[in-house]
Amino acid sequence: MMKFLYLIGKISISFFNSFGLLVKFSLICISHCFRPPIYVHSIFKQMVEIGFYSLPVVGLTAIFSGMVLALQSHTGFSRFNAESAVANVVVLSITRELGPVLAGLMVAGRVGASMAAEIGTMRVTEQIDALSTLSTNPYKYLIVPRIIAGVTVLPILVIIADIIGVFGGYIVGIFKLDFNPNVYLSNTIDFVEPLDVISGLVKASVFGLIISLMGCFHGFHSKGGAQGVGISTTNAVVSASILILTANYIITEIFFSI
Amino acid sequence: MTNNKIQLINIHKNFNNKEVLKGLDLEIIPGESLVIIGGSGTGKSVLIKCILGIMTPDKGEILIDGKNILNLKDYKRSIINQKIGMLFQNAALFDSLMVWENVSFGLMQSNKMNRDEAKGTALKVLKKVGLNEKVSALYPSELSGGMQKRVGLARAIANSPEIIFFDEPTTGLDPIMADVINDLIIECVKDQGITALSITHDMNSARKISDRIAMLHEGRIVWSGRPNEIDNSKNQYVVQFINGNASGPIKMQI
Known part of the structure; x- marks a missing residue:
């Protein structure tokens, strides 16, 4: 019994220790985003x-998700003679969920993974220590550019994913399911609202922050050589993926719960 | 006010309840080259990292030019770091940058030198350590271990520092290349009056590059003296270490 309690205590302390470390790391990084110098080139x-x-x-x-979505929703809706809703379902699913999440x-x-591996290798080969000795703040030089880039670029990627995903649904709708192109397009354009796209872009920015923070955090705290870098890389991808799915639910709840 | 360039007073450092530095005191006068010897895990690297600000001691004071440098704000710390150069054990060159960019990194970041000027300075410093212009355009992964050490040394001296730290400067090099590096260290440090603190296991290197040798054991300095005094030392730790005996007061964890 004591061993069991000891184990629970040990795991809890380890969890809160890591959580505290992550919060501290995030606050330091985000505060550096608003303080010069900013490495624009990086x-x-x-x-x-x-x-x-x-x-x-x-x-x-995006394109294959859009195509599969059109096929599957057609299979389902045809049972209720509601095939015309395929375009609406595709555009809503892509802009609200599939575009940003995928x-x-x-x-x-x-x-x-690449951020964690690169920064982790720099950590275990003392390159990050070398940055400090050369009067360069490693948070500013290594992490801030990745965070700013992640937060700003993900929404652009999602806009492109949205367009390609909807286009994938359009291709299947027209060439496989024999929809009228004009009707399909008007169903798509008429049904989508600005909030659908905006919610997707907000999600994308948050996901960009999560991805860059997790990649940098795990890389920055790598230890133990090649094996340690490998573990950091895995942890970066797994934690970012879980947090993306969690944040996705929370943001959806905030935007569409009313 | 003290005349020491570097002074460490009662430095303590723990890791997971293991005390690595146990009230270490050390003084280095301007222009002196001090070499610290000692077994693995005795806290030599921790000592240098504490002075560099990469680690913070749990207790004690670190003075550079008489000023306590612990708990300084980032920008004040970076001003102190501009006086310091460091050659890491494995050179720690930035993989993504070319050799000349590595050497001039500090010049471009902290001195705000433009790229052309920085490249010119980097080429001059590279020439000083025996590397030509051709090497300057290579990436660290394309260099041998000895060349990487030379580039690391060039990076350490590029900013004309007042203090240089050398972490195992000859480890992993063949004896000839090790001696080349020793000569370069003497040329760059002793001849320019730079204060140097080196840590090494290599007794040949220690004898050659030092003005004074100190032995670190269990977190404290247990012996200190001139290089020509070490072979006649009666200190049991020193005798065991320089002769490489398995038996003696130093117990290695196996």
């Missing part, structure tokens, strides 16, 4: 890394 470099190089994976995910998860896998 921000643009990270924007290209996060945004431009994620375009293929996000685009492919882009977030894909970027978490690609960029979150």
Whole structure:
């Protein structure tokens, strides 16, 4: 019994310790985002890394999701003679949920892992210590550009994912399900409201913050050589993915609960 | 006011209830090259990291030029760090930057030097450590261990520091390359009157580059003297360490 209580106590202390460390790290990083110097060149470099190089994976995910969504919703709605709702379902699902969530998860896998691995390697090879000795704040130089880039680029990626996803549904609707192109487009445009798109973009910004924070946090606290960097990379992707799904529910609740 | 360049007073540092530094006192006068020797895990690297501000001691004072540098705000700390150069054990060069960018990093970041000027200075410093212009355009991963150490040394001296720290400068190098690095250290440090603190296991290096050698054991300095005094020392820790005996007062954890 005592062993069991000891174990619970140990796990709890470890959890709160990590949580406290994460909160402290996040506050330090966010406060540095608003204080000069800001490394503009590094921000643009990270924007290209996060945004431009994620375009293929996000685009492919979005187009196939849109296509599958059109097929599946047609299968379901045809049972109630409500096939005309396919365009509405596709555009709503993509803009509100699938666009931001799938882009977030894909970027978490690609960029979150890369951030954790890069910063983690810098940590275990003393490159971060070297930055400090060269009078350069590692938070400002390494982390702030990644956070600013993540928060600003994810919404742009999601806009592109939304367009490609809706286009995927359109292709299936027109060429496979024999919808009239004009009717499909008017159903899409008439049904979507600004709030649907805005909620998706807000989600994207929050997901960008989560991905960059998790990648940098786990990388920054890497220890123990190559194995430690591997663990950090895994933790960065897993924690970012879970937090994205959790934040997605909370933001949806805030925007659409009324 | 003290005449010491660096002074450590009663420094304590714990890790998970293990006391690594136990009231360490140390003084280094301007222009002196002090080498600290000692077994693995005795707190040599922790000592340097405490002075550099990478770690904070639990107790004690660290004075540079007579001023306590602990608990300084970031910008004041960075001003202190501009006086300091550091050669890390594995050089710790930035993978994503070319050799010349590594060398001139401090010049561009803290001195706000423009890229062209910084590159010119980097090439001059690289020449000083025996590396040519061709090497300056390579990335650290394309260099051998010895060349990486030279670049690390070039980066450490590029900012014309008043103090330099060397963490195991010859570890992992063949004896000839180790001696080349020792000569470079002497040339860069002794000849320019820079205050240097080195930590090493390499007794040849310690004898060659130091004005004074101190032995660290169990978180305290247990012996200190001139390089020519170490071989005649009666201190049991020193005798065991320099002769590399497994038996003696120093117990290694196996």
